[in-house]
Amino acid sequence: MGYFALLLGTDIVFGEHMSADYLPLGLQAPDPFELYNKNKEMVLLNDRPLNMEAQAHLLDDDITPESKMFIRNNGLVPENIKPLTWTLTIDGESVRKKKTYTLEELKSKFKHHTYQLTLECGGNGRSEFDPPAKGNQWTIGAVHCAEWTGVRLRDVLEDAGVKNDAVYIGYHAIDEHLSHDPDKEPISRGCPMSKAFQDETLLAFQMNGKDIPLAHGFPLRLVAGGWPASVSGKWINRISIRNKVHDGTKMKGSAYRVPCEPVAPGKKVKDENMCIIESMPVKSLITYPKTGAMLSKGKSLKIRGHAWAGESEVTKMEYSIDFGATWKSCRLSEPANRLAWQHFDAEIRFPKSGYYEIWAKATDAEGTAQPMVLPGWNPKGYLNNACHRIAVKIK
């Protein structure tokens, strides 16, 4: 009892009535929904490490609010972050001169830019693969498009100086490994220089006009839209300019890599035959109505949602109410900027009463469309961009 009192920093009144194996509320894991301002309809996949996804209908906003953004953590959410003393160091084999910036220096020295950027977890849709793929069983909700404000990574890298032999950047962050081993990084990924140098690749310090929420990378996050969201490292304090492909945690083996050549479901693939995922594939979500809508015969149904295509852009959006036999066009908006998701809507009339599924199919600028069934199997179940389906009944 005295031990608990010490931990809580206060005496426990009536503590003598407390059962010996009872853990006081103040010492139990706090509710992640409250702690991270999440909508109660978000789905908790794992509480340690914390992983939480949205449902399709929660993602109806054009710009995703904090409360409906998925959380994907590999390690533990850091505590006691001090933004005033926070620094970012640029180092690595290919930096001209190792340089350290305070957060204030980053903000005052470099021009600010704001972009809406689509971030989708590489494993979004993993739950559908057969044989099952290892990892958090994301369904469809590990995607969001928020508005990020920060400085261009390119501007900072060029300020420190980039040698001609630079190949890749790798990020490092302060989050703790699940085993609490200080020598282990939960995740340290990155991207080739070409992606690092894009206009839209940011070192962001704001999300949706405010400081970035803790669970999403406060006070500094690398944001690389259109690529697996694991490239967009949270709680960043160091970026290494590498003269080779970055070899940090989750850059090797089957992590964020897929077979370079297609394989049969369940096949074992050697490490040397796995390739790093770069752009995410074309995909879309019907965000209104929520699946399960019942309406009376003769009424039309207005649907809407978002579509995105990794590095590319969506050029065509279609829906089907007959299991893909025929397709009709949706109205499709231009992206707010490159790498932002686009919005679509359509008005549907149903020929007779009964059970329908509405399927949504986006096509990108290269003419590549979403598949109706699962795309190629891979050991970790990445890149499932099979068409989104909702169920509707006409009475």
Place this chain on the structure above:
Amino acid sequence: MEPTTQSNEEERARNRIYSLINVVVALAFILSAAVLIALILRPGFFTEQPSSAIAETEPIDRDLIENGIHVRTGLIDAEGLMTVVNNCTNCHSAKLLTQNRMSADRWNETILWMQQTQNLWELGSNQEVIVNYLVTNYPPKKKGRRMILSDIEWYELED
């Protein structure tokens, strides 16, 4: 209607109202007396947090099983449960186990990966107990190339 009956009824109604007022006044008196007594006995009665609430909350029994489920972890109560709890829920929660449906071979590979890279200790003879528990209680499900839509919550769509 006769005037006498009417005045009788009015009188009865007045009496009912008077007795109601009496009850309300009496209740108010008792309540304020209770507040006074409470404040005299414990001056912070209404401002202090009810710290006794901690002791009144349902305690978490670390080994409690309800409806065949180990309450603390959500794992199915079956042979090998506590071996799994003690070896597999220290770094990550049990949700990572129950989400994943793998064969014995792939669990063994995963254990090896955790030992080589994630600081998992040698499991010895417990490894077989753990893998048997997982493949028995959380077997892989056949999903094919695309599942039918299920678990739909039907609702009337308002305009």
